[in-house]
Every structure is written in C-alpha cells, then in structure tokens.
Amino acid sequence: MTISISNLLLLLLFLFTADALTSQSDVSALKAFKAAVKPNSIPQWSCLASWDFTTSDPCASPRRTHFTCGITCSSDSTRVTQLTLDPAGYSGLLTPLISRLTELLTLDLADNKFYGQIPSSISSLLNLKTLILRSNSFSGSIPESVTRLNSLESVDISRNSLTGSLPKSMNSLTSLRQLDLSYNKLTGSIPKLPRNLIDLALKANSLSGPITKESFTESTQLEIVELAENSFTGTLGAWFFLLESIQQVDLANNTLTGIEVLPPKVAGESNLVAVELGYNRITGYAPASFAAFPILSSLSMRYNMLHGVIPSEYERSKNLRRLFLDGNFLTGKPPARFVRPESEVMGSLGNNCLQGCPGKAKMCAPSQKPFHICKQAYGGKLKS
Numbered sequence: 001m002t003i004s005i006s007n008l009l010l011l012l013l014f015l016f017t018a019d020a021l022t023s024q025s026d027v028s029a030l031k032a033f034k035a036a037v038k039p040n041s042i043p044q045w046s047c048l049a050s051w052d053f054t055t056s057d058p059c060a061s062p063r064r065t066h067f068t069c070g071i072t073c074s075s076d077s078t079r080v081t082q083l084t085l086d087p088a089g090y091s092g093l094l095t096p097l098i099s100r101l102t103e104l105l106t107l108d109l110a111d112n113k114f115y116g117q118i119p120s121s122i123s124s125l126l127n128l129k130t131l132i133l134r135s136n137s138f139s140g141s142i143p144e145s146v147t148r149l150n151s152l153e154s155v156d157i158s159r160n161s162l163t164g165s166l167p168k169s170m171n172s173l174t175s176l177r178q179l180d181l182s183y184n185k186l187t188g189s190i191p192k193l194p195r196n197l198i199d200l201a202l203k204a205n206s207l208s209g210p211i212t213k214e215s216f217t218e219s220t221q222l223e224i225v226e227l228a229e230n231s232f233t234g235t236l237g238a239w240f241f242l243l244e245s246i247q248q249v250d251l252a253n254n255t256l257t258g259i260e261v262l263p264p265k266v267a268g269e270s271n272l273v274a275v276e277l278g279y280n281r282i283t284g285y286a287p288a289s290f291a292a293f294p295i296l297s298s299l300s301m302r303y304n305m306l307h308g309v310i311p312s313e314y315e316r317s318k319n320l321r322r323l324f325l326d327g328n329f330l331t332g333k334p335p336a337r338f339v340r341p342e343s344e345v346m347g348s349l350g351n352n353c354l355q356g357c358p359g360k361a362k363m364c365a366p367s368q369k370p371f372h373i374c375k376q377a378y379g380g381k382l383k384s
Helices: 005-019 024-035 096-100 120-124 144-148 288-292 312-316 371-377
Strands: 071-073 080-084 091-093 106-108 113-117 130-132 137-140 154-156 178-180 199-201 206-209 224-226 231-236 248-250 255-259 274-276 283-285 298-300 305-307 322-324 346-348
Touching (some): 024 080, 024 096, 096 120, 120 144, 255 283, 288 312
Parallel strands (some): 080 106, 130 154, 154 178, 178 199, 224 248, 248 274, 274 298, 322 346
C-alpha cells in the first residue's frame, strides 16, 4: 500500500496539530508577551526562562522542563486562563497582544519592573476577574476601556507611576469588590463608585476636592475606605460615617477642615470600628457623637486644630480602646479613665492645652503645649 505525498503531508499536519494543544491565538499572545520583556531581565531560574516555544506546547503536560510556571490552562488544555508571573525583576512593556488571551481569568505581574502604559486593548479580556499589576513602573493614565471589563472582581495597580484622573465610568464595573490604586500620582476627584465595591484603597495619590455623597451613593457594601495622603478638602459630611456597611475609614494626611456633626441616635446600628482623621486641618470641637457608634474601638484625630474639652462621652464608651487626640488645642481636665495607671485605652492626649494631665500617665505624653501658645489660640481668654 502506497501513500501519496499529499496524504503524507496531511498525516504529518494532523500529528503536529494533535501535539499542539494550545490555541494558536494564545500561543502568539504568549510569544509576544515574552518578546516584550528584556532578555537580560529574565533570570535562568525564572518562569519566563522556561517558556520554550520551539520544543513544547504551553498547555501540554507534564511540565517538567518547559513552561514549568507562569501559566495555568483550561481543563481541556486548549486555552490559557491564568498568567501569574513570579517576582523575578522582569523589565519590559505589557504587549497590546495580551488581548488575544480572551479566556484569561487572572493577570498577575506583581513585584516586577514592567513599565510604559497599560494597553487599552486589555478591554478585550472580557472574562478577566483578577488584575494585579502591583509594584511595577507603569505610567500614563488608566485606560477608560478598562471599565468595560464587567467580570472584574479585584484590581490592584498600587505602587506604580500612574497619572491622570480615575475613569469616569468606573461605576460600570458592577462585579468589582476590591480596588487598590494606592501609591500612584493620580489627580482629580473620586467618580461614582461601583455598587458592589467592598474595599477601596486610593492612599498616597494627589486626589483633591471635597469628598461628595454622589461618589458613594451606590456603594452600599463598602466596608473599608483608605483615602489617606491625598489633598481632599472641605467638610466631611455626616453621611460618610453612616454608609450602610462602613467599618474602617482612613482619611489621615489630607486638608479636611471640618466634620459635620453626627446625630447620636442614627449611629446605633453602625458597624464602624476604626476612624483615622489625623493630620488634617479640622477645626471646631471633637465630635461627641463618635462615642455613639456601638463598636467603635479606634479613633484618631491627632494633629488637627480642635478646641474645647474632650467629650465626656468618650470616657463612657465601653469599646473605645485606642484614642489619639494629641497635637490639638484641647483644654480642661483629661477624662480620669484615660490617665489611670491601669487604663485599658492606649493612645495620646499630649501636645494639647489640658490642665492636670499627670506626667506619669502614658496618655499624657508628649507634654502639653506652653501656656502662651494655648492662650493665643483661644484669643487670650484661656485661664491657667
């Protein structure tokens, strides 16, 4: 029995393609991805060093010598579903051809040295659930097209060099639960946030303007808000502390000037546990209504411009275990509970204008302001 040349070629083609499990579009995307990484930044022991397209198929098993790590494939070994690199110090661009990995669920390039812009073509990864680009050197703005990724549940692009404003249509990310864009150079205000967001971290950027209710109105599941080290201004509305699911708030190191008085009764069913408002420019009295939050255990308003006495309600709060009011202009006598030797409350009431704060009490350190500074702060009306 003789086999014609054409049939032989078909047989060879069949054998080759039977060996090649991975979709060719995925293979071409992986090749382009590796090609965009500088060869001298790929250590011999790293995941990318094991990506040898000349002898192996990326999804073929077992992976003893090639494609040993970095990718995960679908159960039928035809599509790449995860691209998770090791922190080996890879340096290069993120190729726009990453868009061909259309079944990708996770893209994790954390703790490397990728640079340049995040390609707008990333919007083609419609199945993407987790995007982690933390601790690289990505620059430019966040592509508006990212907001088309309706399957996204977690985004971490913190510790890069991103600039520009946050995408205006961010609220269209209806599946998003965690968002961390901390330690970048983002500017502008906070747009309307996604309704299912639980954890928001925008710490250490250059965001500015007032914190408005419109931005948070749909985010009824929001539990953690980290907005410290920005340039937010104005008065923080009472609505903010009454967000339906809010538990932890960090707004330290901004330029806030006031806190809207909270009606004590409305805080009764709140889950608020920790409030950090230190290092702002908040004036007026320390809000007594913070003591009405039933499980609030940590409160910091240190280094602001608060006047008046420490609310007696703070002393009566059973759950308060951490209280920092140092660096203000508070006067009167400190609540006895906070300055007892056996006090269960940690923190500081130092650097104020308090009278009779025992030097041996930990809460009274550092020492109080000189009397002449306190008298000046009260327009000369403060009595020694």
